[in-house]
Amino acid sequence: MTWSAMQPLLYAACLDTLYMVGWSTVYAVLGGLPLGxxxxxxxxxxxxxxxxxxxxxxxxxxxxxxLPFFILMIALIPFSTLVVGTSIGPTAAVVPLAVSAIPFFARLVETAVREVDAGLVEAVQAMGGSTWTVVRKVLLPQSLPSLVAGLTTTVIALIGYSAMAGAVGGGGLGNLAKTYGYQRFETNLMIITVVLLIVLVSVVQLAGDLVVRRLARRTRTSDTPSARWRFLLPR
Structure with missing residues (x-):
């Protein structure tokens, strides 16, 4: 297969993969953060x-x-059909991807929040702060670097899961690798697909590490006796 023939296939597959990973990440945060x-x-x-x-x-x-993702994906076929009206395609694949990512991210959120200094929580309570105030002004802001690191790990896991979903009709790079690389013996296309997945994971990891370092630096900068309590004051 020539490069000109591969380009539209690769472009469409990349868009499908980003679509699946993007929406499942949104649902993972919406469901996993409160659970954690x-x-x-x-x-x-x-x-x-x-x-x-x-x-x-x-x-x-x-x-x-x-639950292994492959088994979960098959078990959720009726639910995916009920939710989105079909069991194949990128939109259908978002359902099992989100269901698998929510508990995964929830545990990472739990670990991150437990690392917050208990003294800050006690200080807010002593000042009459409610549980919501503790969550909003202490637990989430103080654990933000760890939360971003956990989200990065979740996104990388979803990229791998999306390739697996694509292999059974979910679309994306996984489907492209199976249909053309495996079934039609297009070795060049298979290699390019693998390289694209590696690049995608690397970009996500680098971006996540950069954000975590900046957030951690900001936290250290603000960790002074005066700044440490400023966020507790009413606004």
């Missing part, structure tokens, strides 16, 4: 300590993380 915070708040020593609720949320997250 709830795991901390309802856990041992949390502001909303509730053992049964914590165990239920933890069990749901553990089940979601333990």
């Amino acid at each position: 915070v709830l795991l901390v708040l309802t856990g041992e020593g949390g502001l909303l300590r509730n053992g049964p609720v914590n165990k239920v949320i933890g069990a749901v997250v553990n089940v979601g993380r333990s």
Whole structure:
């Protein structure tokens, strides 16, 4: 296959992959962030300590993380059809991608939030701050570098999952590699697909590391006795 013939195929496949990864990342943040915070708040020593609720949320997250993506994707075919009206294509692939990413990101959020200094939480409570105030002004801002690092890891995992979804009708680079690289023995196209996936992962990792370093530097700069408590004052 000539380069001119490969170009439109690669362009369309890249767009499909970015579409799948982008939307599943959005849903992972919308679902995983509150779940992770709830795991901390309802856990041992949390502001909303509730053992049964914590165990239920933890069990749901553990089940979601333990299922291999390929099996999860097949099991969710009826649900994907119900939600988006089809079981094939990039839009259908977003459903299992999001379902697998939400518990994955939730655990990373839990780990990041637990690293926040308990003294800051106690200070906000002593000043009459509510649970929402603690979450908004302490837990999320102070754990932001770790949250971004966790999100970077999640996006990279989704890129790999999207290639797997593409191999079974989800579209994207995975589908291109299977249809042309494997079934039609287009070795050149297979190599280019692999290189594109490597480049995509590398770009995401570099961008994530850059953002994490800047956020960490900003946190260290503001970690002075006066600045440390400024964010606690009413606005």
